Amino acid sequence: MLRNREITILLIAMCTISLALIMIAAYFSYTAALFVFITSILLIGCSLLFTRWRYREIEKLSSYLRHITNGNYSLDVRDNQEGELSILKNDIYKVTLMLSEQKSLLKQDKVLLTDAISDISHQLKTPLTSMMMMADFLNDAKLQKTKRMEFTHSIRQQLERMEWLVSSLLKLSKIDAGTVAFKKEQISVKRLIEKALEAVLIPMDIKEQSISIEGEEKTSFVGDLNWTSEALINILKNCVEHTPTGGALTISFSENILYTEIVIADNGEGIPKEDIPYIFNRFYKGKNAGEDSVGIGLAMAHSIIKSQNGDIHVKSKQEKGTQFQLKFYKQII
DSSP states (O other), X not given: OTTSHHHHHHHHHHHHHHHHHHHHHHHHOHHHHHHHXXXXXXXXXXXXXXXXXXXXXXXXXXXXXXXXXXXXXXXXXXXXXXXXXXXXXXXXXXXHHHHHHHHHHHHHHHHHHHHHHHHHHHHHHHHHHHHHHHHHHHTOTTOOHHHHHHHHHHHHHHHHHHHHHHHHHHHHHHHHHTOOOOOOEEEEHHHHHHHHHTTTHHHHHHTTOEEEEEEOTTXXXXXXXXHHXXXXXXXXXXXXXXXXXXXXXXXXXXXXXXXXXXXXXEOSSOOOTTTGGGTTSTTOOOTTOOTTOOSOHHHHHHHHHHTTTEEEEEEEETTTEEEEEEXXXXXXX
């Protein structure tokens, strides 16, 4: 302990002060000097004992921190005493809990990242394999013109699908990372719906589907027009895909003091009961999912809406249709 620089300085200072007091006391009487000498020895001894105890406690904390550095968060350093050292112990324990939680979250993130990479690899592998085969066929100079055009068209479709998948994944990753700066503007729900419908009018026309829209023109909410439009497009595409030829879609919207609600419904095939809890999960494909579905659209819609102080729920009955209920809670611009 005496090798510690701080203790050495403290001991020298106390001895110097004690010696000075003894010399002053000796000037008056021998008894006073002896009293000061004994008192000084006792004070120095008590100080050294207290310092030794304190350094032992600090050493325990140092050992505890080394355990934390090595990833052992199970030790409990707390005590119920008063004093600065006890406060320090309790604060260190709080930091330990926080580090333990962060380690757990990082572990979960790694698992999710591994799963996501696996899913992405699977989604890209199929079209890549298909395009490689068709590219080999295209190298054949004897290939018929109709087949060449067919393969070329198919490769283009696969490339467009891959482009959409990569673009969607990049958008999702930005939302997950919190790097998307969602605007906070007053959005007219009617304008939002008109913008989103532009992307599905052609497939609806091909399938001869009808749509009805109901709601007050002044209905609005605070959000980002472009991002929210993308969320609605993905929901509408899902409805169009799972509604048969001649089917119908309905969109209704309303506003109250708590939130603005948009309800999108179809009279299509519906979602199996066992699939409903998972339809917003990334890469989840239900029993009724289309052959080209990758399970990204509804996951993106869910992330966009949740990131804008909103909520989304789904109700569905097989062979009767599906209803998506969107709520955007009031915000101050």
